[in-house]
Amino acid sequence: MSAEPVESAKSPSRRRRARRATSEELVEAAIRVIGREGVGAATTRKIADEAGVPQGTVHYWFADKSELLEDVVREIVDRLERTAAIGGRRGGGTTEGDLRAALRAAWDEVAYDDPGTQLGYYELTALALRTPSMRELARNQYRGYRDLAARSLAPVLEGADPQRAAVLAQFVAVTFDGLLLSWLADPEGTRPEQVLDLLVDVVLRAAQDTVTDTAD
Template identity: 40%
Template sequence: MPRIAVDERRELLVEAAIRVMARDGVAKATTRSIVAEAGMALAAFHYSFRSKQELLENVIQTITAHTLDLAVERLGAEGGVEAKVRAALDSYWQHLVANPGEHRVTYELTQYALRHPGLATVAKRQYEAYIEGASRLIDSLAQSSDVTWTAPVPVIARYLIAVMDGLTLLWLNEGDDVSARAALELAGEHLISLIKVR
C-alpha cells in the first residue's frame, strides 16, 4: 500500500472498523481483523491509535457524523421551519434504513464499553456526542429560521436523543416501517410544537 497521511490512515481504519463491527460484532473487531479489512499491516493500527478505546471513540464520532452531516445539510435548505424539522428527521431515518448495521453497532458499542473495565468512558462520551450534536442542530435551526424554543436547548436535545434512540432500537428489532414512520411523524409534530416564532 502506498504511503498515506496519518489522518487519512486513521479514517480508513475507522471505516474498516465500522464494517467489521457491523458484519461480525464489536467483540470480534480485533485490531488484526480491522487492519485486514483496511488492507494494512498491523503496525498501521499502532501508528494511528494509542489504544482500542481511542479507536472506539473515533468509530462513535464517525457514525454520529454520518447522520449529523445529513441533518445539518437539510436544515440549510430552503423552506419553512416545520419542513426543515421534518427533513432533518427524515434524513436520519433514511440513513438508518440504508445502514442498519451501523446503527446496531452503536447499541452494541454502548453495552460492550459498559461491560469492560476501562471503557466505561466510551459509552459516556458516546451519549455526550449525541447530545452535543442534537444541541447543535437545534441551535442551528433556531438561528437559520429566526425562532426560539419553549424549553432549554439541552433539555430538548436530551428529549430528541431519547426519542430517536427508542424509535431506532424498536425499528431495528421489529422492522415495521409503517409503524416506525408514524411514530417518527408524531415525534416531529411534538418537536415542532416546541418552536416559538419570534
Template identity: 30%
Template sequence: MARVPTAERRLQFVRSAARVIAQDGLAAATTRRIAAEAEAPLASLHYCFRSKDELLQEVYYYLSRDYAQSLPPVAASDAGLKAVVLAHARRVWERMLAEPHEQVTTFELLLRRFRVDADEQPKALAMNRSMYEGWVKSTCALFESAAVGAGEEVPANLELAARLFISGIDGISMQHLADPDPARSAALVEMLASAVAGSFTYSADAQAS
C-alpha cells in the same frame, strides 16, 4: 502500489471497525480482524493508532461528533424550526436505512460499559457521555440556527428537546432493526418530529405559568 495518506487510512480503519463491531460484536473486533476488513496490513493499523482503545475512541467520534457533518444539508435557514426538525428527522432516518450497521455499532459501544471490568467502567461511561454530548451539541446547534435564521425565539428547553429527539431516533431504530417495517418506521419518524416540535417551550410560557 500508491501510498494511502494517513488521514484516509485512519478513516478507512474506523469505518471498517464499525462494520466489524456490527457484524461480529465488540469482543470479536480485534485489530487483526479490523485490518482484514479494511484489506490493509496490520502494521498499518498499529501505525495509525497506538492502541485498540484509541481506535475505539475514533469510532465513537465517527458516530457522534462527526456524524452530523456527514449528513446532507437540511432546509434553507429561513424555513423555520419546525420545518428543520422534520427535515433533520428524515435525513437521519435515511442515513439509518442506508447504513444500518452504524446504529448496531452504536448500540454495541453504548453497552460496552456493562461488559468491562469495574475498573474500566468509568472510562467506558465517559466515552458514552462523549457520544451523547456530540449528538446533543450538533442537534442543539442545528435547531438554534434554524430558529435564529427564521427570526424565531430559541426555545428555553432546547437541550431537553434535542435529547427527546435523539431518544426517539434511538428507540425507532432499535424497533426497526429488531422487526423491520419501513412504512411503520417512517410514520414513527414523522410523529417524532411533530412531538419534538410540539414540546418546545419559551420564556413567555414560563412567565405565564
C-alpha cells in the same frame, strides 16, 4: 512454471499500502468489521486485514483499540450530522420544514445503512458500559447525539430557556435512539415516519410554549 510469489507482510507493495493507510481508512475498516461480525470480533488484526495493512499500522495511528473505537463513535455522530445538515437545507426554508427534513434525512441515513452496522453501534455502547476504562466512550457517544439534536433544534429554540432547551434536545435524541432500536428488533411493527412526524409536532409545540414562557 513457477507459482506466483505470495506477497509477504514486508513486501514493497504492502509497505506502500501501509504508508497510504490513514486513521480515517482504519475507522472505515473497523466499521465494516463491526457490521459483519460485531464489536467483540473487531480485533486490531481483523481491522488491519480489512484495511489491507500490517497490524502494526493500527497501533501507529491509535494507542489502543479503545482509542480507535472512540474515532468510530465520532464518525457515527459526524455522519448523522452531515446528513441532518443536508436534510435541513432541503427543508424549503421554513423552520418546520427544515426540522422535518433534517430528521427524515437522519433517519434515512440509519435505515438504509447495513442493519449489522447499526446493531454494532449498540453493541459498542454496551461494551463501553461494561468496561470501566471505556465508560467515557459511551458518555461521549450519547453526548454527541444530544449535541447534534441541540444544533438541529437551535432555530426553533431561539430565545428559549437554556435548561429547558437542553431537555428538549435530549428528548429528541433518546426518541430517535429508541426508535432505531425498535426498528432493528421489529421493523414490521415499527412506524418510523409516523413517529418522526409526531416527534416534530411535539417539539414545535413544546418550543412554542418554551419561548412564550420565557417571554412572559
